[in-house]
Amino acid sequence: MKWVMPFEAGNAKLKETLGGKGANLAEMTKAGLPVPPGFTVTTDACRAFYAAGKTMPNGLLDDIRQAMTELEAKKQETFGDSERPLLVSVRSGSVSSMPGMMDTILNLGLNDVTVRGLARQTGDERFAYDCYRRLVQMFGNVVFNVESHMFEHALKRYKKDRGFTEDGEMTAADWMQMIDQYKAIIERQTNRVFPQNVYEQLALAVDAVFRSWNNQRAIVYRNLYNIPEAQGTAVNVQSMVFGNRGDDSGTGVVFTRNPSTGEAVLFGEYLTKAQGEDVVAGVRTPLAVALLQQEMPVVYDQLLETAQRLERHYKDMQDIEFTVEKGTLFILQTRNGKRTAKAAVRIAVQLEQEGLITKEEALQRIEMEHLNQLLHRAIEGEDKLDVIATGLPASPGAASGMAVFDADTAEAWGRSGKKVILVTEETSPEDIHGVIAAEGVVTSRGGMTSHAAVVARGMGKPCICGCEKLRINDEERAFVVDGVRIAEGDIISIDGATGRLIRGAVKLREPEIDGDLSQLLEWADEVRTLGVQANADNPEDAAKARQFGAEGIGLCRTEHMFMSQDRLPVVQEMILAENETDRRSALARLLPMQRADFDGMLRAMEGLPVTIRLLDPPLHEFLPNLEELLLRHQALVLGGTANEPEGEQKRLEQLIRKVRQLHESNPMLGHRGCRLGIVFPEIYEMQVEAILLAAADCKRDGVDVRPDIMVPLVGHVNELKLMRETIEAVALRVQEAAGTAVPFRIGTMIEVPRAALTAKDIAQYADFFSFGTNDLTQMTFGYSRDDAEGKFLTHYVDTKLLPANPFEVLDEDGVGQLIDLAVTKGRAANPTLKTGVCGEHGGNKQSILFCRATGVDYVSCSPYRVPLARIAAAQAELVVRDREAKAAKEAAAASEPQASGKAEEMAVR
């Protein structure tokens, strides 16, 4: 048989030929499990069907007939026989899981004659005719494309005419009448006749599956997931079993372990006298599978044993569909079971302990999504949530608190011990103190990568963004959404993992790293070679990061230290200074504050590197908004507001002048990063002095500190060269003043494309490179992250123009090419160069794999993603090992082709 393969002839490896379902059925059959026999029409046949202009390829129908003959022998029934008719199901089965294609035709093989044989054989006429009418309906729908509601409408009318409310009231005679009506509907709609010839039924069903491979929904789905059209689909023809043939029949679903807790006990449901669809439809409440043990102990034992075999076979927790027909167990399907985060971790650890899988395999079982859930607060129990709106799930975790509408109120209420949720149109760097004070953030504008989202994720706080239905009224101190009004002080809750905004308080479950997760993380640390550090801007976050296993601080953003309410006025004074002397005087007052910041950070990370980035953002970010100033000024001039103090107008005018002077068309590409440090060296000098004085203090106290000073936004080697000189000059001064030398390293962010391109020059002045993949992505793509999402990026991702949002998943072709190039050229010029990635990508699984593969030394991500990154780094290690092993094998094979060629030749002779 060229086009067809019986289940017993196949196995799991033949997925390309048999499709996913076919391969699975074959694998189970091979393993000796009680699978109803059948066969698979291969994907080769489907491809041949299309190659032949949508006609059955030569020999296919003969092959099917031969396979049916073998199936008849196995079942001791005959297809189309009036006494013991063989019935089959026909199902599509593509290689990749693919909704949208033709699904299932059951009971194929019934006709006006064989239905009577089924009735006699089962002694249940009503059952037989019910089966038949189901066949006619499904066949009419999926083969002849008659819309389902036509059949349903006819049945409804029939029941209504007779006063029936349930299908159960229909007798065999009623079903016979319905069958006639269904046949008439088909004829009227399509001018075709429901075929009485069973082989014609089968041929048409196979043809329909093949055609469904190219229906509109399937094409859309394939395009969406890049499934090649040439893959084709297989068709599975399987003998029917019936769970609805009496009290010794039934159907159920079991999990080999508890999918909620991971506990190693059989878990599932069973329904007597029922078919699969009845369990799902929820017509009757199924019983716990344990009760099967009492009713049919033999079957239960058989099920238990089968479940264990399946789990051992697939080496994972299984989700099994089974049917009991007249006391005989049949397995219809098995697959790896879906599970909660908690269960996933527990099962992976247990399977290893049971010797079923290695710790490497256990690590590969963990999905990032699971960990993300485990590491954040979640809502306990989901029953009575009053969800009033849904936004984008911008930062996971859950929180409850009083609604407040601006950062200052958030801070004030927070200080007084209240829990608050900050609700605002959007946030800006000026609102940072409000975000710090709040339990969580809701914005009505902005996307997954908006300021609020990025900051919240960094702090591990829940955040919902782009909740567009919210109408916030700042004057009334309230927001309205779909008629519901929430005033300042009212309690709301948010679920950042789903984007749900909830009225009232909810019960929260605290995150925990329990024993199983600890075990996994320990294994991950054993396996991985990629370092994992954290982005943290204060001692608390640093401590948190260390607790989560961070091996250092990969990025400490000093600008966040400038934003707090007590410092901002001094920072503004520094910016507004008209000359260097005034600027230095303001800087002198910032110095002790920064020194204290760094002191705390360095102590918290004793023995580990702390990478401190010198001031990066453009100075105007620390000044008030221009529009606001202009409007206030005009109002003052027009006399609209009376009670302003004298001189206010002058002050405003001065401020406006400075803000205008600092204004930039494209601040992202403007006067920031080391461009500040070069034009105003006194700013960086102050920061370096603060870092090294703090380090000297720690050293005096016997604390082992390792500051790394990072120069941002370098694009030309001369920038780093000059900054290195500046830093070293300050270091010399501090060393003299403090009387002790502190070891430190100097490195740079690689975030400008030109820096990556000229890495070989820059590496000569750098002890380390830290790839700022956020900015590098912005500049390599020419996307302003603040603008792109709302304007076109979402459109690009939705229409699959881009494979993913490059701010979430690192773009390997473009940005990755630059990283690869910079790592290679940088190391060639400076063999001791350390390299890391400190953008948001540092916490993304796919991007972590890229980093490992490219040879980056470490990733750095927000503290709350550190455990995820540890696991992802281990998984990446295993992928790379696997690739390398494969490559080595191929290389070995390639190196001796002649030898094997000769061997074959000899064998032929």
Place this chain on the structure above:
Amino acid sequence: MKWVMPFEAGNAKLKETLGGKGANLAEMTKAGLPVPPGFTVTTDACRAFYAAGKTMPNGLLDDIRQAMTELEAKKQETFGDSERPLLVSVRSGSVSSMPGMMDTILNLGLNDVTVRGLARQTGDERFAYDCYRRLVQMFGNVVFNVESHMFEHALKRYKKDRGFTEDGEMTAADWMQMIDQYKAIIERQTNRVFPQNVYEQLALAVDAVFRSWNNQRAIVYRNLYNIPEAQGTAVNVQSMVFGNRGDDSGTGVVFTRNPSTGEAVLFGEYLTKAQGEDVVAGVRTPLAVALLQQEMPVVYDQLLETAQRLERHYKDMQDIEFTVEKGTLFILQTRNGKRTAKAAVRIAVQLEQEGLITKEEALQRIEMEHLNQLLHRAIEGEDKLDVIATGLPASPGAASGMAVFDADTAEAWGRSGKKVILVTEETSPEDIHGVIAAEGVVTSRGGMTSHAAVVARGMGKPCICGCEKLRINDEERAFVVDGVRIAEGDIISIDGATGRLIRGAVKLREPEIDGDLSQLLEWADEVRTLGVQANADNPEDAAKARQFGAEGIGLCRTEHMFMSQDRLPVVQEMILAENETDRRSALARLLPMQRADFDGMLRAMEGLPVTIRLLDPPLHEFLPNLEELLLRHQALVLGGTANEPEGEQKRLEQLIRKVRQLHESNPMLGHRGCRLGIVFPEIYEMQVEAILLAAADCKRDGVDVRPDIMVPLVGHVNELKLMRETIEAVALRVQEAAGTAVPFRIGTMIEVPRAALTAKDIAQYADFFSFGTNDLTQMTFGYSRDDAEGKFLTHYVDTKLLPANPFEVLDEDGVGQLIDLAVTKGRAANPTLKTGVCGEHGGNKQSILFCRATGVDYVSCSPYRVPLARIAAAQAELVVRDREAKAAKEAAAASEPQASGKAEEMAVR
């Protein structure tokens, strides 16, 4: 002699050893010219001096003594002799021209004894003592570091005491007294004594030259121009000649051709009884050199013959310094003469016609600066200009006209036939109609790459930017600068080549491509392989470009077509449309306008390609400014302005909403380019339809048209793929409607780093790549051009942190790397791919060389730079040919090292 080389032993090729001046003196001596004999202390000696810790290397003094002995023999004078003392000058002479080092000591060899010999020998005691006091003064200053003003002060006091006003009144006895005073000053200041030993004088002078190599000014200069410290300097010791020894002595300067017109006659000045410095000092008016012919016909003939020999020897017009001592001609220096633009072109062509140089050499003689002058209007005569301010020379050319202060007035006055100069703080794209209407532009803010500068250069109009002293008062319709007030309508003139703003009208000289320049351009076209196209946005500019020799339009920016006053309202309507239908309706009205635009362009460039870029800028550029709207709105609300029509507030609010919605933090990286075409396909569809309909019209009229459609800002292959599909679909529609197919190509700008990085993918959907080096530079460096100049870029260039402004000279290391990569990968994927550069760099000489070397097919620049680009492309060709020849030679040498090794070996045997 190891450290010293007499002039007659050297030649021009030994510049590394002899320094520039030394090599030149040697070359002339070798050519048999009457150069006063002397010798050069080599740069090796200087290096050895520093290697030995600033002491004279072994043998140097002996070598000098030996060389002096030989010199004595030649001159028949003796160094330090009381009767016929040999006098020498000592001059530094580094390899690269380098100001800031010790310059000259004259008359070395005089002392209390030899001065009397000189007096006797010349019969002029006053002359001899004047020479001596000059030596003491120069020696004291440059060897002993006594400040010059001390000597000058003493002389002044001496003359004052005696009632002298001129040095001429000083007698020999007076000079003797001064010599004593000078010696006393030296002793008082330095505790050292002016050496009477002439060899001590010489050794100290050489030592001083060596030391001056490392003085502060020299170090700064070296760092600035990257001159290696290890190069060292040579010292030239030359026997003195005197032009002030009587009526048969004198000194002068001649050019071998007229440096102003290029005419081939000896041109220069001569002063009897004078030394070189007297000519320069302008104490007496020199005579035209022609008069020498009458006074000393033999000397004149000798000079003429020498001048001709020098010109033939150096194959270029020479600037020669000479001295006649007692009827004997001496040549002191010769160098290629500076000349005007006109002369440069004429001389180059003449030299070729005289068979002195090839046409390739003639092309290499032309400097871009020269051409730039020739191709723009200039001010005729420079005598009585009332310059009231100076700004940056942002776009060359000169113009006169009435001052106007806004674009609308400029346009209105321009329409009524008035010539106007637009004077404004800065320009924005909304002012384009004003720039078009004006003769020239002056801005008080912005740099060389500001909007006004870029647009003006593109249109070939003169422009002065950043004229910061201007105080423009819009209400009074006037500006004030340094107390001068210019009202609207007053005539002003500007010189964009120098940045001068002039009160009143000036006489202008029209640019012309005369016969000589035509000849050069013809040669350039024969030599060059790099194509030269032009950037032009309207038929007039296209015609201009064609006239200047453009081989096509490399960039037609369609947004400029959107900006004219009659279209902007329709464009705004299109932008403000709330749905696709309204948008399409506005677009339908734009279609015929665009069609007419393209029709004109295509006809003007018949037979040549016209590359049309689809809409590129973000839509908010076509809307009014937000601040302005907000202030107007608030004023309305506060009742500040009464006479507004009803509904105005609503309209404003709607506009504000839309402007806010379109607002972007970084518009440069925002929703523009093909991102617009993808989200709003109807815009590009309209443009493509207009292009192809216009092309079809032309074709019907028998006009050969070649439209190239260019998709801007592509960063991912899928963008171009989709846009190509869209364009091809429109083409099919147009073809059906027009009944004829027009050939066209589809290509893309490469201006996003990612596009260059992924060129191999993108090239599969592109017929051509056009490198938009302006944007590519912005993104590769992460510089916003609008912001960078004023904020940090000027600082970077001034401090040599960057070698040049990368918006003027293409950054080869970074941006160039991307271009190289894209050309290579793009061609590999698509061998028929055409490549061009259409940024401002397309008109820059250095960048044109890079383009040619990288294998780019063509450059495209503003019409007015097309002739320059043609010459530069020819020059680039010659450089590349030269490099290739060198490389081939080296390769050949490298491929047979053993053979030549053997040959040597045999020779040795």
